[in-house]
Amino acid sequence: MGNYKVTTGLSNKHLHLSAEHIEALFGAGHKLTPTKDLRQPGQFACEEKVDVEGPKGVLKGLRVLGPARPETQIELAMTDARVLGFKPPVRESGKLAGSPGCKLTGPAGSVEIDHGVIVARRHVHLSPSEALAAGVKDKDVIRVRMGGERAIVFEEVLVRAGETHLSEFHIDTDEGNAAGADSGQEAELLP
Amino acid sequence: MGNYKVTTGLSNKHLHLSAEHIEALFGAGHKLTPTKDLRQPGQFACEEKVDVEGPKGVLKGLRVLGPARPETQIELAMTDARVLGFKPPVRESGKLAGSPGCKLTGPAGSVEIDHGVIVARRHVHLSPSEALAAGVKDKDVIRVRMGGERAIVFEEVLVRAGETHLSEFHIDTDEGNAAGADSGQEAELLP
Numbered sequence: 342m343g344n345y346k347v348t349t350g351l352s353n354k355h356l357h358l359s360a361e362h363i364e365a366l367f368g369a370g371h372k373l374t375p376t377k378d379l380r381q382p383g384q385f386a387c388e389e390k391v392d393v394e395g396p397k398g399v400l401k402g403l404r405v406l407g408p409a410r411p412e413t414q415i416e417l418a419m420t421d422a423r424v425l426g427f428k429p430p431v432r433e434s435g436k437l438a439g440s441p442g443c444k445l446t447g448p449a450g451s452v453e454i455d456h457g458v459i460v461a462r463r464h465v466h467l468s469p470s471e472a473l474a475a476g477v478k479d480k481d482v483i484r485v486r487m488g489g490e491r492a493i494v495f496e497e498v499l500v501r502a503g504e505t506h507l508s509e510f511h512i513d514t515d516e517g518n519a520a521g522a523d524s525g526q527e528a529e530l531l532p
Numbered sequence: 533m534g535n536y537k538v539t540t541g542l543s544n545k546h547l548h549l550s551a552e553h554i555e556a557l558f559g560a561g562h563k564l565t566p567t568k569d570l571r572q573p574g575q576f577a578c579e580e581k582v583d584v585e586g587p588k589g590v591l592k593g594l595r596v597l598g599p600a601r602p603e604t605q606i607e608l609a610m611t612d613a614r615v616l617g618f619k620p621p622v623r624e625s626g627k628l629a630g631s632p633g634c635k636l637t638g639p640a641g642s643v644e645i646d647h648g649v650i651v652a653r654r655h656v657h658l659s660p661s662e663a664l665a666a667g668v669k670d671k672d673v674i675r676v677r678m679g680g681e682r683a684i685v686f687e688e689v690l691v692r693a694g695e696t697h698l699s700e701f702h703i704d705t706d707e708g709n710a711a712g713a714d715s716g717q718e719a720e721l722l723p
Contacts, residue, residue, distance in 0.1 A: 418611075418709065419709035419712075420609075420611045420705065420706070420709055431681055431682060431712060462681075463682075490622055490653075490688060491622060491654075491688060492687035492688050493684060493685065493686055493687060493710075494684065494685035494687065495684055495710075496683035496684060496685065497681060497682060497683050512710075514611065515611070515706050515709035515710045516709075516710040518609065518610035518611055518706035518707075518710075519684075519686075519703075519706045519707040519709075519710035519711075520710070521610075521622060
Protein backbone atom coordinates (compact mmCIF):
# COMPACT_ATOMS: atom_id res chain seq x y z
CA MET A 342 0.00 0.00 0.00
CA GLY A 343 3.08 2.25 0.07
CA ASN A 344 4.07 5.07 2.36
CA TYR A 345 1.68 7.61 3.89
CA LYS A 346 1.31 10.73 1.72
CA VAL A 347 0.40 14.30 2.63
CA THR A 348 0.17 17.57 0.71
CA THR A 349 2.88 20.21 1.01
CA GLY A 350 2.20 23.71 2.33
CA LEU A 351 4.88 26.26 1.40
CA SER A 352 5.25 28.91 4.09
CA ASN A 353 6.18 32.33 2.81
CA LYS A 354 7.73 34.72 5.35
CA HIS A 355 5.09 35.75 7.90
CA LEU A 356 4.55 36.62 11.54
CA HIS A 357 2.34 35.87 14.51
CA LEU A 358 1.60 38.69 16.97
CA SER A 359 0.84 38.86 20.69
CA ALA A 360 -2.37 40.67 21.68
CA GLU A 361 -0.23 43.47 23.13
CA HIS A 362 1.70 43.95 19.88
CA ILE A 363 -1.48 43.89 17.77
CA GLU A 364 -2.65 46.97 19.68
CA ALA A 365 0.80 48.64 19.58
CA LEU A 366 1.06 48.22 15.79
CA PHE A 367 -2.58 48.64 14.72
CA GLY A 368 -4.15 50.76 17.49
CA ALA A 369 -5.88 50.29 20.86
CA GLY A 370 -8.70 47.75 20.75
CA HIS A 371 -7.73 46.52 17.26
CA LYS A 372 -8.80 42.98 16.31
CA LEU A 373 -7.17 41.00 13.47
CA THR A 374 -9.17 40.82 10.22
CA PRO A 375 -9.21 37.25 8.84
CA THR A 376 -9.05 36.94 5.05
CA LYS A 377 -8.52 33.20 4.57
CA ASP A 378 -8.71 30.08 6.70
CA LEU A 379 -5.52 28.01 6.66
CA ARG A 380 -5.55 24.23 6.56
CA GLN A 381 -4.58 23.95 10.23
CA PRO A 382 -7.80 24.22 12.30
CA GLY A 383 -8.34 27.69 13.82
CA GLN A 384 -5.43 29.31 11.97
CA PHE A 385 -6.06 32.09 9.43
CA ALA A 386 -4.31 34.65 7.22
CA CYS A 387 -5.09 38.28 8.01
CA GLU A 388 -5.49 41.51 6.11
CA GLU A 389 -2.86 43.08 8.41
CA LYS A 390 0.75 43.52 7.30
CA VAL A 391 3.84 44.61 9.21
CA ASP A 392 7.30 45.91 8.21
CA VAL A 393 10.18 44.03 9.82
CA GLU A 394 13.53 45.80 10.28
CA GLY A 395 16.89 44.28 11.17
CA PRO A 396 20.42 45.68 11.46
CA LYS A 397 20.98 45.72 7.69
CA GLY A 398 17.60 46.09 6.03
CA VAL A 399 13.81 45.98 6.00
CA LEU A 400 11.27 43.44 4.76
CA LYS A 401 8.10 45.33 3.89
CA GLY A 402 4.54 44.11 4.32
CA LEU A 403 4.93 40.73 6.01
CA ARG A 404 1.60 38.97 6.34
CA VAL A 405 0.17 38.51 9.84
CA LEU A 406 -1.29 35.07 10.62
CA GLY A 407 -3.93 34.74 13.37
CA PRO A 408 -5.07 34.17 16.00
CA ALA A 409 -2.97 36.13 18.52
CA ARG A 410 -0.21 34.11 20.18
CA PRO A 411 1.34 34.32 23.66
CA GLU A 412 4.54 35.65 22.07
CA THR A 413 5.24 37.49 18.82
CA GLN A 414 7.10 35.24 16.35
CA ILE A 415 8.57 36.14 12.95
CA GLU A 416 9.19 33.23 10.56
CA LEU A 417 11.63 33.84 7.70
CA ALA A 418 13.47 31.77 5.15
CA MET A 419 17.25 32.16 5.46
CA THR A 420 17.24 34.10 2.18
CA ASP A 421 14.86 36.65 3.76
CA ALA A 422 16.90 36.83 6.97
CA ARG A 423 20.03 37.73 5.03
CA VAL A 424 18.26 40.92 3.87
CA LEU A 425 17.73 41.88 7.52
CA GLY A 426 21.36 41.15 8.38
CA PHE A 427 21.30 38.18 10.72
CA LYS A 428 21.07 34.40 10.69
CA PRO A 429 18.19 33.20 12.89
CA PRO A 430 18.22 29.76 14.49
CA VAL A 431 16.17 26.90 13.03
CA ARG A 432 13.42 26.39 15.61
CA GLU A 433 10.15 24.71 16.35
CA SER A 434 7.28 27.20 16.60
CA GLY A 435 7.16 28.86 20.04
CA LYS A 436 10.77 28.01 20.98
CA LEU A 437 12.09 31.56 20.77
CA ALA A 438 14.70 31.87 23.56
CA GLY A 439 17.98 33.28 22.25
CA SER A 440 16.64 34.13 18.79
CA PRO A 441 17.37 37.62 17.40
CA GLY A 442 14.95 40.52 17.83
CA CYS A 443 13.90 43.18 15.34
CA LYS A 444 11.81 46.30 14.92
CA LEU A 445 8.19 45.90 13.82
CA THR A 446 6.23 48.76 12.27
CA GLY A 447 2.49 48.93 11.62
CA PRO A 448 0.14 51.79 10.71
CA ALA A 449 -0.32 52.83 14.38
CA GLY A 450 3.22 52.48 15.72
CA SER A 451 6.42 50.49 16.16
CA VAL A 452 7.74 48.01 18.69
CA GLU A 453 11.25 46.71 19.31
CA ILE A 454 11.47 43.08 20.36
CA ASP A 455 14.66 41.50 21.68
CA HIS A 456 13.88 37.98 20.43
CA GLY A 457 11.34 36.24 18.18
CA VAL A 458 12.88 35.86 14.70
CA ILE A 459 13.32 32.23 13.63
CA VAL A 460 13.66 29.98 10.61
CA ALA A 461 10.89 27.40 11.08
CA ARG A 462 11.96 23.83 11.59
CA ARG A 463 10.29 21.74 8.89
CA HIS A 464 7.42 19.73 10.27
CA VAL A 465 4.43 17.63 9.33
CA HIS A 466 1.01 18.19 10.87
CA LEU A 467 -1.22 15.13 11.40
CA SER A 468 -4.54 14.57 13.14
CA PRO A 469 -4.60 11.71 15.70
CA SER A 470 -6.18 9.32 13.18
CA GLU A 471 -3.77 10.36 10.42
CA ALA A 472 -0.80 9.82 12.75
CA LEU A 473 -2.11 6.37 13.58
CA ALA A 474 -2.51 5.52 9.89
CA ALA A 475 1.00 6.84 9.17
CA GLY A 476 2.51 4.91 12.08
CA VAL A 477 4.06 7.94 13.75
CA LYS A 478 3.40 9.96 16.90
CA ASP A 479 3.75 13.55 18.11
CA LYS A 480 7.38 14.71 18.45
CA ASP A 481 8.78 11.90 16.27
CA VAL A 482 11.51 13.02 13.88
CA ILE A 483 11.09 11.47 10.44
CA ARG A 484 12.14 11.72 6.79
CA VAL A 485 9.85 13.07 4.08
CA ARG A 486 10.46 12.65 0.34
CA MET A 487 9.31 14.86 -2.53
CA GLY A 488 9.69 13.67 -6.12
CA GLY A 489 10.29 15.48 -9.41
CA GLU A 490 13.31 16.87 -11.24
CA ARG A 491 14.66 18.24 -7.95
CA ALA A 492 13.65 15.19 -5.91
CA ILE A 493 14.75 15.46 -2.31
CA VAL A 494 14.54 13.68 1.02
CA PHE A 495 14.14 16.03 3.97
CA GLU A 496 15.51 14.53 7.18
CA GLU A 497 14.92 16.00 10.66
CA VAL A 498 11.20 16.56 10.03
CA LEU A 499 9.28 17.06 13.27
CA VAL A 500 5.89 15.36 13.64
CA ARG A 501 3.20 17.56 15.19
CA ALA A 502 0.21 15.33 15.79
CA GLY A 503 -2.93 16.10 17.76
CA GLU A 504 -6.51 17.35 17.72
CA THR A 505 -5.55 20.82 16.42
CA HIS A 506 -3.59 19.42 13.44
CA LEU A 507 -4.48 18.19 9.96
CA SER A 508 -2.17 16.45 7.45
CA GLU A 509 0.20 18.97 5.85
CA PHE A 510 3.98 19.07 5.29
CA HIS A 511 5.24 22.55 6.12
CA ILE A 512 8.46 23.82 4.55
CA ASP A 513 9.69 27.34 3.80
CA THR A 514 10.35 28.98 0.44
CA ASP A 515 14.06 28.04 0.39
CA GLU A 516 13.16 24.40 0.98
CA GLY A 517 10.36 24.54 -1.59
CA ASN A 518 12.73 26.01 -4.19
CA ALA A 519 15.39 23.40 -3.41
CA ALA A 520 12.77 20.73 -4.08
CA GLY A 521 11.41 22.54 -7.17
CA ALA A 522 8.03 22.25 -5.44
CA ASP A 523 4.80 24.18 -5.35
CA SER A 524 2.20 24.24 -2.59
CA GLY A 525 -0.08 21.24 -2.91
CA GLN A 526 2.60 18.90 -4.19
CA GLU A 527 2.53 15.42 -2.70
CA ALA A 528 5.09 14.44 -0.05
CA GLU A 529 5.75 10.93 1.20
CA LEU A 530 6.50 10.01 4.80
CA LEU A 531 9.38 7.52 4.77
CA PRO A 532 9.45 4.65 7.26
CA MET B 533 35.41 2.68 4.73
CA GLY B 534 32.11 4.51 4.22
CA ASN B 535 30.83 6.56 1.33
CA TYR B 536 32.91 8.92 -0.79
CA LYS B 537 32.89 12.49 0.57
CA VAL B 538 33.38 15.82 -1.17
CA THR B 539 33.20 19.46 -0.08
CA THR B 540 30.22 21.62 -0.97
CA GLY B 541 30.50 24.75 -3.09
CA LEU B 542 27.51 27.11 -2.78
CA SER B 543 26.86 28.99 -6.01
CA ASN B 544 25.52 32.47 -5.55
CA LYS B 545 23.75 33.99 -8.57
CA HIS B 546 26.30 34.69 -11.31
CA LEU B 547 26.78 34.73 -15.05
CA HIS B 548 29.11 33.56 -17.82
CA LEU B 549 29.54 35.78 -20.88
CA SER B 550 30.33 35.14 -24.53
CA ALA B 551 33.32 37.04 -25.96
CA GLU B 552 30.90 39.14 -28.01
CA HIS B 553 28.86 40.13 -24.94
CA ILE B 554 32.01 40.96 -22.92
CA GLU B 555 32.82 43.61 -25.52
CA ALA B 556 29.22 44.84 -25.78
CA LEU B 557 28.95 45.31 -22.01
CA PHE B 558 32.49 46.41 -21.11
CA GLY B 559 33.85 47.94 -24.32
CA ALA B 560 35.66 46.91 -27.49
CA GLY B 561 38.77 44.82 -26.82
CA HIS B 562 37.91 44.35 -23.13
CA LYS B 563 39.36 41.29 -21.37
CA LEU B 564 37.93 39.87 -18.13
CA THR B 565 39.90 40.72 -14.97
CA PRO B 566 40.32 37.60 -12.77
CA THR B 567 40.14 38.19 -9.00
CA LYS B 568 40.05 34.64 -7.64
CA ASP B 569 40.62 31.15 -8.97
CA LEU B 570 37.70 28.79 -8.41
CA ARG B 571 38.18 25.17 -7.42
CA GLN B 572 37.29 23.91 -10.90
CA PRO B 573 40.48 24.06 -13.00
CA GLY B 574 40.65 27.09 -15.32
CA GLN B 575 37.53 28.77 -13.87
CA PHE B 576 37.80 32.12 -12.08
CA ALA B 577 35.74 34.91 -10.52
CA CYS B 578 36.10 38.32 -12.17
CA GLU B 579 36.08 41.92 -11.09
CA GLU B 580 33.32 42.58 -13.67
CA LYS B 581 29.68 42.85 -12.66
CA VAL B 582 26.49 43.07 -14.73
CA ASP B 583 22.90 44.16 -14.00
CA VAL B 584 20.28 41.62 -15.09
CA GLU B 585 16.77 42.81 -15.90
CA GLY B 586 13.61 40.75 -16.35
CA PRO B 587 9.94 41.63 -16.92
CA LYS B 588 9.34 42.47 -13.26
CA GLY B 589 12.64 43.63 -11.78
CA VAL B 590 16.41 43.96 -11.79
CA LEU B 591 19.19 42.12 -10.02
CA LYS B 592 22.11 44.52 -9.68
CA GLY B 593 25.79 43.67 -9.84
CA LEU B 594 25.83 39.95 -10.67
CA ARG B 595 29.36 38.58 -10.61
CA VAL B 596 30.88 37.47 -13.93
CA LEU B 597 32.75 34.15 -13.89
CA GLY B 598 35.43 33.49 -16.51
CA PRO B 599 36.69 32.44 -18.93
CA ALA B 600 34.41 33.49 -21.82
CA ARG B 601 31.93 30.81 -22.93
CA PRO B 602 30.43 29.99 -26.33
CA GLU B 603 27.06 31.30 -25.06
CA THR B 604 26.10 33.75 -22.33
CA GLN B 605 24.48 31.95 -19.38
CA ILE B 606 22.87 33.47 -16.27
CA GLU B 607 22.54 31.15 -13.25
CA LEU B 608 20.02 32.13 -10.59
CA ALA B 609 18.39 30.52 -7.59
CA MET B 610 14.59 30.37 -7.93
CA THR B 611 14.31 33.02 -5.20
CA ASP B 612 16.41 35.38 -7.37
CA ALA B 613 14.41 34.56 -10.50
CA ARG B 614 11.17 35.53 -8.78
CA VAL B 615 12.53 39.08 -8.44
CA LEU B 616 13.00 39.19 -12.23
CA GLY B 617 9.50 37.86 -12.83
CA PHE B 618 9.95 34.44 -14.40
CA LYS B 619 10.61 30.83 -13.49
CA PRO B 620 13.65 29.51 -15.38
CA PRO B 621 14.04 25.80 -16.09
CA VAL B 622 16.40 23.63 -14.04
CA ARG B 623 19.22 22.86 -16.47
CA GLU B 624 22.68 21.45 -16.83
CA SER B 625 25.24 24.12 -17.70
CA GLY B 626 25.23 24.92 -21.44
CA LYS B 627 21.74 23.45 -22.09
CA LEU B 628 20.02 26.75 -22.73
CA ALA B 629 17.43 26.10 -25.47
CA GLY B 630 14.00 27.38 -24.48
CA SER B 631 15.17 29.19 -21.37
CA PRO B 632 14.01 32.79 -20.82
CA GLY B 633 16.07 35.77 -21.96
CA CYS B 634 16.78 39.04 -20.18
CA LYS B 635 18.48 42.41 -20.58
CA LEU B 636 22.11 42.72 -19.45
CA THR B 637 23.68 46.07 -18.66
CA GLY B 638 27.36 46.83 -18.09
CA PRO B 639 29.36 50.06 -17.94
CA ALA B 640 29.74 50.26 -21.74
CA GLY B 641 26.30 49.19 -22.92
CA SER B 642 23.36 46.79 -22.82
CA VAL B 643 22.38 43.63 -24.68
CA GLU B 644 19.06 41.83 -24.92
CA ILE B 645 19.28 38.04 -25.09
CA ASP B 646 16.31 35.82 -25.93
CA HIS B 647 17.49 32.82 -23.89
CA GLY B 648 20.17 31.97 -21.34
CA VAL B 649 18.64 32.27 -17.85
CA ILE B 650 18.62 28.97 -15.94
CA VAL B 651 18.50 27.48 -12.47
CA ALA B 652 21.54 25.21 -12.37
CA ARG B 653 20.92 21.53 -11.98
CA ARG B 654 22.79 20.35 -8.88
CA HIS B 655 25.90 18.41 -9.76
CA VAL B 656 29.10 16.97 -8.41
CA HIS B 657 32.46 17.54 -10.09
CA LEU B 658 35.02 14.74 -9.92
CA SER B 659 38.42 14.17 -11.51
CA PRO B 660 38.83 10.82 -13.31
CA SER B 661 40.67 9.28 -10.32
CA GLU B 662 38.10 10.66 -7.85
CA ALA B 663 35.25 9.23 -9.94
CA LEU B 664 36.99 5.86 -9.96
CA ALA B 665 37.41 5.97 -6.18
CA ALA B 666 33.77 6.99 -5.73
CA GLY B 667 32.54 4.28 -8.07
CA VAL B 668 30.67 6.63 -10.41
CA LYS B 669 31.13 7.89 -13.95
CA ASP B 670 30.40 11.03 -15.98
CA LYS B 671 26.64 11.63 -16.54
CA ASP B 672 25.56 9.28 -13.71
CA VAL B 673 22.67 10.62 -11.63
CA ILE B 674 23.23 9.98 -7.95
CA ARG B 675 22.08 10.95 -4.45
CA VAL B 676 24.17 13.18 -2.16
CA ARG B 677 23.56 13.59 1.58
CA MET B 678 24.41 16.53 3.83
CA GLY B 679 24.10 16.18 7.62
CA GLY B 680 23.26 18.65 10.38
CA GLU B 681 20.07 20.08 11.87
CA ARG B 682 18.61 20.45 8.36
CA ALA B 683 20.01 17.15 7.10
CA ILE B 684 18.94 16.43 3.55
CA VAL B 685 19.40 13.94 0.73
CA PHE B 686 19.56 15.56 -2.69
CA GLU B 687 18.43 13.18 -5.44
CA GLU B 688 18.89 13.85 -9.17
CA VAL B 689 22.51 14.97 -8.74
CA LEU B 690 24.40 14.91 -12.03
CA VAL B 691 27.98 13.58 -12.05
CA ARG B 692 30.41 15.65 -14.11
CA ALA B 693 33.65 13.71 -14.21
CA GLY B 694 36.70 14.36 -16.35
CA GLU B 695 40.12 15.99 -16.65
CA THR B 696 38.75 19.52 -16.19
CA HIS B 697 36.92 18.66 -12.94
CA LEU B 698 37.90 18.40 -9.27
CA SER B 699 35.75 17.05 -6.40
CA GLU B 700 33.09 19.59 -5.41
CA PHE B 701 29.32 19.36 -4.84
CA HIS B 702 27.65 22.38 -6.47
CA ILE B 703 24.30 23.61 -5.17
CA ASP B 704 22.66 27.02 -5.27
CA THR B 705 21.76 29.34 -2.39
CA ASP B 706 18.19 27.98 -2.06
CA GLU B 707 19.52 24.45 -1.79
CA GLY B 708 22.24 25.52 0.64
CA ASN B 709 19.68 27.27 2.84
CA ALA B 710 17.35 24.27 2.74
CA ALA B 711 20.26 22.15 3.99
CA GLY B 712 21.36 24.79 6.54
CA ALA B 713 24.76 24.50 4.88
CA ASP B 714 27.74 26.71 4.29
CA SER B 715 30.35 26.42 1.56
CA GLY B 716 32.98 23.89 2.55
CA GLN B 717 30.55 21.60 4.38
CA GLU B 718 31.07 17.91 3.76
CA ALA B 719 28.67 16.04 1.47
CA GLU B 720 28.44 12.28 1.10
CA LEU B 721 27.87 10.45 -2.19
CA LEU B 722 25.29 7.72 -1.51
CA PRO B 723 25.60 4.34 -3.25
